[in-house]
Amino acid sequence: MTQVIDRAAVVQTISHVNLHYPRPEDAEIAALLLEACGLVRTQEMELPTGGVFYRFTANVHAINQPDNIVYLSPLPPATAALMDAARDGLGLGTADEHPAVAAHRAAQARDPEHNFHVGFLLDSLDYLEERFEALKALAANDPRFSGRMKFLVNRALPGDAEIDARLDRSPVYAGVTRYTHGRFGVQAFCETDLVVDGPLGEACVIEFDYVFPGHDDEHIMAVSVATPR
Ligand SMILES: [Fe+2]
Numbered sequence: 001m002t003q004v005i006d007r008a009a010v011v012q013t014i015s016h017v018n019l020h021y022p023r024p025e026d027a028e029i030a031a032l033l034l035e036a037c038g039l040v041r042t043q044e045m046e047l048p049t050g051g052v053f054y055r056f057t058a059n060v061h062a063i064n065q066p067d068n069i070v071y072l073s074p075l076p077p078a079t080a081a082l083m084d085a086a087r088d089g090l091g092l093g094t095a096d097e098h099p100a101v102a103a104h105r106a107a108q109a110r111d112p113e114h115n116f117h118v119g120f121l122l123d124s125l126d127y128l129e130e131r132f133e134a135l136k137a138l139a140a141n142d143p144r145f146s147g148r149m150k151f152l153v154n155r156a157l158p159g160d161a162e163i164d165a166r167l168d169r170s171p172v173y174a175g176v177t178r179y180t181h182g183r184f185g186v187q188a189f190c191e192t193d194l195v196v197d198g199p200l201g202e203a204c205v206i207e208f209d210y211v212f213p214g215h216d217d218e219h220i221m222a223v224s225v226a227t228p229r
Contacts, residue, residue, distance in 0.1 A: 013067040013068075014067060014068075015066055015067045015069060016067070016069035016070065016071055017069075017070055017071070017118050018071045018073075019070060019071065019072050019073075019118070019195045019197070019204065020072070020073060020074060020075040020076070020079070020195065020196055020197075021051075021072065021073075021074060021075065021194055021195060021196070022074075022075055022080075022193065022194070022196045023051075023074065023075075024050040024051035024052075024074050026074075026194055027051050027052040027054075027074065028052070029144050029145065029148075029194060030072060030194040030195060031044070031052070031054050031056075031072060032138075033135075033138070033145070033149075033192060033194050033195075034054075034056050034070060034072060035056075036131065036134050036135050036138055037120065037131060037135070037190070037206055037208075038058070038120070038122070038127070038131050039056040039057065039058055039070055040056060040057050040058075040060055040063055041054060041055075041056055042055050042056065042057055042063050042064070043055040047073070047074070049074075050074065051073065051074030052073075052074075053071070053072070053073045054071070054072040054073070055069060055070075055071055055072075056069070056070040056071075056072065057069055057070070058070065058120055070118070072195075075196055075201075079201075080201075083196075083200070083201030086199075086200070086201070087200060087201070090200075092200070101200070104199065104200070108198075112152050112189040112191060112205045112207070113181075113189075113205070113207070115197070115198045115199070115205070116197055116198065116204075117189075117204065117205035117206070117207055118204070118205070118206055118207065119187075119206075119207035119208070119209055120206070120207065120208055120209065121209045121210070121211070121221070122208060122209065122210055123210070124210070125166070125170075125186070125210045125212075128172070128186070128188060128208050128209075128210045129170060129171055129172045131208065132151070132153075132172050132188045132190070132208060133171055133172065135149060135151070135190050136149075136151060139151075148192055148193055148194055149190050149191065149192045149194075150190070150191040150192075151188075151189065151190055151191075152178070152188075152189045152191075153172055153173060153176055153178065153186070153187065153188045153189065154176075154178045154179055154180040154181075154186065154187040154188075154189075155167055155173045155176040155177070155178060155179055155180065155186060156179070156180055156183065156184060156185055156186050156212070156220075157179050157180060157182075157183050157225075157227070158179075159183075160184065160212075163184065163212050167186070172186075172188060173186060179227050180220050180227065181220065181224045181225060181226070181227045182219065182220025182221070182222075182223060182224050182225055183215065183218055183219060183220060183223070183225065184211060184212045184215040184218060184219040184220060185209060185210060185211040185212060185219050185220035185221065186209070186210050187207055187208065187209055187220075188207070188208040189205050189206070189207050189208075190205070190206045190208075191203050191204070191205045191206075192204065192206065209221065
């Protein structure tokens with residue numbers, strides 16, 4: 001007899017994402033960046049092949065729970081070699097660079113969500129703002145992070161007087177005219193080459209999201225809308 005599982009009785013969540021820093025010597029600075037994003041470091045282990053393996057969690061209330069995990073380790077040599085070969089084949093940085101490279105970079109610059117990226121939902125806009133300002137301060141003041149992060153934010157679509165007023169007072173969103181692909185929420189993006197990903201192995205985008213309460217069926221994480229870029 002075939003057993004039928006009641007799907008509604010099963011909880012399925014994203015257990016983890018697996019991120020890589022480019023070189024073994026980037027280990028600690030990449031880990032510090034994830035901590036600045038609000039993640040909690042729960043394990044670190046020296047690897048015999050060089051570099052450090054880290055486990056982080058986004059859940060400060062249950063740090064050993066088997067979901068909400070971010071693993072961080074050095075880029076595996078075989079992947080690094082493949083990315084190098086791809087970059088060489090495309091003539092990156094040469095006079096013969098394949099035109100798809102510039103087109104891809106332009107698309108990524110227009111929209112940080114263009115490629116694979118990792119998003120974290122926070123239930124405090126104040127905390128999102130604090131973390132984002134902390135990351136910008138690291139980039140501005142700590143030479144280890146200099147030139148290794150880019151920042152961009154999307155403000156909530158206008159039309160709600162209370163939300164609009166809150167964002168006008170925000171250190172992150174005041175004066176911003178880029179808008180989210182949805183309503184009643186905000187996004188903040190940090191692109192960093194301390195985590196390598198994407199088709200050229202150059203960088204990864206870490207996203208922070210906040211949803212204003214009281215809009216259960218209409219907020220940005222519930223319904224996407226087309227926003228011109
Ligand atoms: Fe996203």
